[in-house]
Amino acid sequence: MLAMDKTRGRPRTFDREAALGSAVLLFWEHGFEATSVGDLTQAMGIRPASLYAAFGDKKALFKEAVEAYGRTEAGGFLARAMEEEPTAYQVVARMLREAAQVYPDPSHPAGCLTISAATNVTVQDVEIGTFLRDLRNANLVALEERLRRGQEEGDLPEGADVGALASFVATVIQGMSQQARDGAGSAELARVAELALSVWPRST
Amino acid sequence: MLAMDKTRGRPRTFDREAALGSAVLLFWEHGFEATSVGDLTQAMGIRPASLYAAFGDKKALFKEAVEAYGRTEAGGFLARAMEEEPTAYQVVARMLREAAQVYPDPSHPAGCLTISAATNVTVQDVEIGTFLRDLRNANLVALEERLRRGQEEGDLPEGADVGALASFVATVIQGMSQQARDGAGSAELARVAELALSVWPRST
DNA sequence: TCTTTTCTTGAGCGATCAATCAAAAATTAG
């Protein structure tokens, strides 16, 4: 009968998580289209058939790589800031300041995978482009909602334009990712972050 | 002998500038790698051999398309603002406000070609990626020099961090391009532009 | 007219793309 038993059969000879990590780095550096299956299998140390058996196809692997990226230190700091910081200002301040540190960090590819990995896609891969775009827009909505909560809790003035502030922060963060990929360092980006923060309508 | 006579031989049957304009639109929309030579010949209404005879190869056509883009209304407004506005603040204000209008304009592809057309490139096309990156960094240096001139002319305070201001403006503009490609409208981007402008150390 | 030059046409080049297949290998169940 149909089996689906994980313990049966020949065991996988490679570390699935490690292979996924290699895929994350490649997609992060070069993006979806510019990373070939050949590049992936070489970096993962496996053969095409093993890749397709373990991850489906290239698009499925990419989506899983995006999820894995979000679980990394450098890929999850924005979501973490939103969850952990108590006030709207502290959320935004941590986002911008950590972006200035993380995006140019030479221990991994520069910038943000979600922002830069599917900018140039062919017509048959539009799905991948919209997948990341939806993710970015969802993050923008989440930030706006977080700021609105801050407004209700009194750490943002009632007259503040929450939508504009969220768009502004998202714009600066996306620009910082691009700047980091263009070679900007953490000191330069830190000054950009402080300038952006100076527009904030603080209560203190 | 070697001829190089332009009037001799069979005349070209297509409008070279119009064909280049079609290439600009394709590269602007999809980027360098995601635009195939087949896409180009179809949009230009010519055959591969004609394209290669008229423009060299795909990379040369792209570089020429970037130059043509810079001569368009939507592709040259940043340089024009730097040349035409009298003070540092007016330069930056016009840059940001026009970006908010131009980048989401539905009469052409969203955002800036220079910013988004070579984000994801394969290893053998790194040359194209660095070509646009160098262009962006040259624009950043030019803005910084324009601001420094403004500082010398007294329309920026002596204590102002010119480098940080230039980086900040470049970051916001690049972020606005990305936001426009993600679907942001001119009203939304205009509010972002005003927020960014509010950090400016004005003398008035 | 006849030659020379340049462009267009249509076919097709080798390389690479994502993806697949059959067979061998490695495991568990009985």
Place this chain on the structure above:
DNA sequence: CTAATTTTTGATTGATCGCTCAAGAAAAGA
């Protein structure tokens, strides 16, 4: 042990990539 199940291997698929070539067509010069 044998049978069933799953993965790995190595070769290979059809499609598309950027690009080129030979032949024909359209112009100018002599």
